[in-house]
Amino acid sequence: MFRSVLVANRxxxxxxxxxxxxxxxxxxxxxxxxxxxxxxxVRTADAHVVLEGATATETYxxxxxxxxxxxxxxxxxxxxxxxxxxxxxxxAERCIEAGLTFIGPPPAVxxxxxxxxxxxxxxxxxxxxxxxxxDGDDDDGVLIAEAERIGYPIMIKARGGGGGxxxxxxxxxxxxxxxxASARREAQSAFGxxxxxxxxxxxxxxxxxIQVLADSHGNLVHLGxxxxxxxxxxxxxxxxxxxxxxASPVR
Numbered sequence: 001m002f003r004s005v006l007v008a009n010r011x012x013x014x015x016x017x018x019x020x021x022x023x024x025x026x027x028x029x030x031x032x033x034x035x036x037x038x039x040x041x042v043r044t045a046d047a048h049v050v051l052e053g054a055t056a057t058e059t060y061x062x063x064x065x066x067x068x069x070x071x072x073x074x075x076x077x078x079x080x081x082x083x084x085x086x087x088x089x090x091x092a093e094r095c096i097e098a099g100l101t102f103i104g105p106p107p108a109v110x111x112x113x114x115x116x117x118x119x120x121x122x123x124x125x126x127x128x129x130x131x132x133x134x135d136g137d138d139d140d141g142v143l144i145a146e147a148e149r150i151g152y153p154i155m156i157k158a159r160g161g162g163g164g165x166x167x168x169x170x171x172x173x174x175x176x177x178x179x180x181a182s183a184r185r186e187a188q189s190a191f192g193x194x195x196x197x198x199x200x201x202x203x204x205x206x207x208x209x210i211q212v213l214a215d216s217h218g219n220l221v222h223l224g225x226x227x228x229x230x231x232x233x234x235x236x237x238x239x240x241x242x243x244x245x246x247a248s249p250v251r
Contacts, residue, residue, distance in 0.1 A: 002026050002077045002101070006070035007045065008060065009081030014041035017079050022046075029073045031066055033059035049073055060084045061192040063091050067098050077101035083163055083190075087114035116159045117197050133199035135159075144176050146198055153201035156183045160193030164234035169201055206245040207231070225251065 004027040007014045014030050018041060021028040030045040034054055042048045049069040051059035059065070061084060070078050078100055080086035089110035095102040104110075113119045117135035124130060134146035138159070147154045147170065156179055158166025166187030168179040180196065188194040207228040214220045227243035228236045242251065 004029060004073070004075045004077075005103070006031065006049075006066070006073065006075040006078045007041070007081065008066050008078055009084055009086075010036050010039065010041055010060065013081040013083070015044050017081055018044045021079075029069070029075055031060065031069050047073060056084070056190065057188075057192050063088075063094055066091075067094055067100065070100055071098060075100065077103055079103040083161070087161065089114060114160070116157055117195075120197070131200045131202060133197060135197045138196045140177065140180050143180055143196060143198060144173075147176055148173065150198060150200050153203065155199045155201045156180060157197050157199060158183065158187035158191060158193065159195040159197050161187065161191035163190075164231070165190040166196070167234045205229075206243070207236075208243050208246060 001024075005021055007017045007021075007028055007030040009017070010032060018028045018030060027047070028045045029047045029049060030041050031049050031051050032039065032042050033051055033056075036042065037048070037050050049072070051062060051065050051069065053059040053062070063085065066078070066085065078095055080091070080103070085091040086104060087110055089107040092102040092104065092107040092110055096107070105113075111118060112122050120130055120133065120135045132150050134143070134150065136142070143156075152173070153169060153171045154176070156166075156168040156170060166183050168183045170176050170179045183196055184194045187196065208225055209228055210225045211223045212220070213223070224241055225243050225246055226239045226241040227245055228239050229245070230236070230238040230240075
């Protein structure tokens with residue numbers, strides 16, 4: 001059992017983790033940016049560490065600063081929540097190097113799935129069908145040319161993150177340059193990673209997920225499927241389980 005855990009996130013995500021740690025009798029320490037230092041997460045945690053900066057890149061995405069905060073505050077593990085550093089394999093690796101437990105998948109899994117391009121390549125290598133797309137060189141000119149090859153409409157996606165950030169629907173070639181530039185700016189701001197990939201846009205599709213959890217002791221469980229099709233700006237608003245779009249034989 002951990003004695004003290006650093007929560008490397010903010011807002012509702014951090015508060016939920018902190019409340020769970022308290023219920024388990026584990027001390028919680030949360031990092032915060034200067035604008036977030038009066039937030040509920042800070043007021044809920046047992047302790048907090050202010051990261052000197054205002055933007056996500058300066059604070060929650062600063063790997064050396066987050067690890068230093070954990071070590072300086074006597075933590076033996078880091079919980080990244082979701083978003084921010086949770087899917088960054090280099091962060092998991094740095095935690096291990098510092099003698100901290102990364103509460104999340106091992107680096108090898110993050111390398112394979114945290115990067116959407118790597119995830120596409122892993123799926124293809126295992127004969128899992130994927131929509132037509134491009135996950136190679138993401139130079140602006142290459143992306144524009146590949147969009148023409150794939151055919152419009154196109155979805156631009158950030159390679160290094162999710163949550164609807166760094167995504168743009170493009171229906172015509174003339175809109176592509178600005179869409180690429182806009183998606184790249186948002187991806188850099190949200191994830192510290194401006195790389196992009198392309199996929200053919202799935203029109204009127206259903207977003208259905210199956211969540212699988214495993215631990216370091218060999219235990220494995222799935223939580224069934226959930227339908228995440230009700231979205232705004234590619235961000236989930238409602239998750240429904242079981243999915244109304246999945247018939248029993250498919251399930």
